[in-house]
Amino acid sequence: MIHPHTYIHPSAKLAPNVKVDPFSVIHPNVEIGEGTWIGSNVTIMEGARIGKNCRIFPGAVISAIPQDLKFEGEDSLVEIGDFTTIREFVTINRGTKERGKTAVGSNCLIQAYSHIAHDCVIGNNCILTNNTQMAGHVVMGDWAILAGMCAVHQFVQIGQHSYIGGGSLVSKDVPPFIKAARNPLSYAGVNSVGLKRRGFTIERINHILDIYRVLYNKGLNTSQALEFIEEEYPATDERDDILTFVRESGRGIIKRYTKGNNDDDLAI
Structure with missing residues (x-):
């Protein structure tokens, strides 16, 4: 041998x-x-x-x-x-x-x-x-995927089950369960395809989607959004993982892309 x-x-x-x-x-x-x-x-x-x-x-x-x-x-x-x-x-x-x-x-x-x-x-x-x-x-959670030619800044955190598009410059933390793409790197919806492949039910995926709609689409700042999510959504592993990740983010999480973006790609 x-x-x-x-x-x-x-x-x-x-x-x-x-x-x-x-x-x-x-x-x-x-x-x-x-x-x-x-x-x-x-x-x-x-x-x-x-x-x-x-x-x-x-x-x-x-x-x-x-x-x-x-x-x-x-x-x-x-x-x-x-x-x-x-x-x-x-x-x-x-x-x-x-x-x-x-x-x-x-x-x-x-x-x-x-x-x-x-x-x-x-x-x-x-x-x-x-x-x-x-x-x-860099810390990268379970089941996360980086597509080709990504460059990741030191001390960045990448959440579990996330997907980052090819050629991305990753300088902010990427929360769990999401897709990230565009330049600058931005929230691009929930990673529903990956989650389905790993056995997540539609109910769990929609629960994650609802949480991220509050975090990124409701017009609240991060602190307000986290408070709203904690008060309005039932405690689940996914909810608690998202809340903990965002609260403990050292570099701050990626933002939502604003130029001509919409929620069409987020529907389950």
């Missing part, structure tokens, strides 16, 4: 059935779970913790030191969950002392040429499409 034209440091810990193709290099202080395949010309550097049944395609570099001038050589990690696929020439940098690790969840797809910087946290079942560039300290 280990091609002779590879270099694996003696201290690296690989499960017995890990497959490593030729010309890959695995540094010390690396752990790789069973069933994982490492393609050719992959570099896995110190501090990588890779789960079971992952696939890492040629040219990827996992757990290189952060591209951060305040990094002082401290011990840190990259953690990658089970069944995650990392395509060609992806780069994932390890953490700094701020968080201590960069984490990518299970069942994720990180497509070619994407970059995940230091201290990012990517949830489970996420997709980063080709050429997505993610700065440090």
Whole structure:
């Protein structure tokens, strides 16, 4: 399973059935779970913790030191969950002392040429499409999708089940369950297609839609809208997730696009 034209440091810990193709290099202080395949010309550097049944395609570099001038050589990690696929020439940098690790969840797809910087946290079942560039300290919730060539500002929060259109510059937080698109990046409706695919009922989707109509369409400021939602809508997991996300947003949430926009694309 280990091609002779590879270099694996003696201290690296690989499960017995890990497959490593030729010309890959695995540094010390690396752990790789069973069933994982490492393609050719992959570099896995110190501090990588890779789960079971992952696939890492040629040219990827996992757990290189952060591209951060305040990094002082401290011990840190990259953690990658089970069944995650990392395509060609992806780069994932390890953490700094701020968080201590960069984490990518299970069942994720990180497509070619994407970059995940230091201290990012990517949830489970996420997709980063080709050429997505993610700065440090970004947090991305479960089932979120970034379409191709998105650029994400440092410290941005991306909510669960959200979808961000291709070529977007993401400089504000993106709340859960929504679509975001246009320039500047704006609220573009509830991600109803994605939610249906994941088993959300029409009633749950309409409940989410009603909440966002208050937040974005009712003419209230954010504080007023949150107060109205909390008073007028029954407590559900979705309602509470939205309220918590918006209240805890550090960079502020994206706004509604105003030029010629309407609600036609929001109907279920």
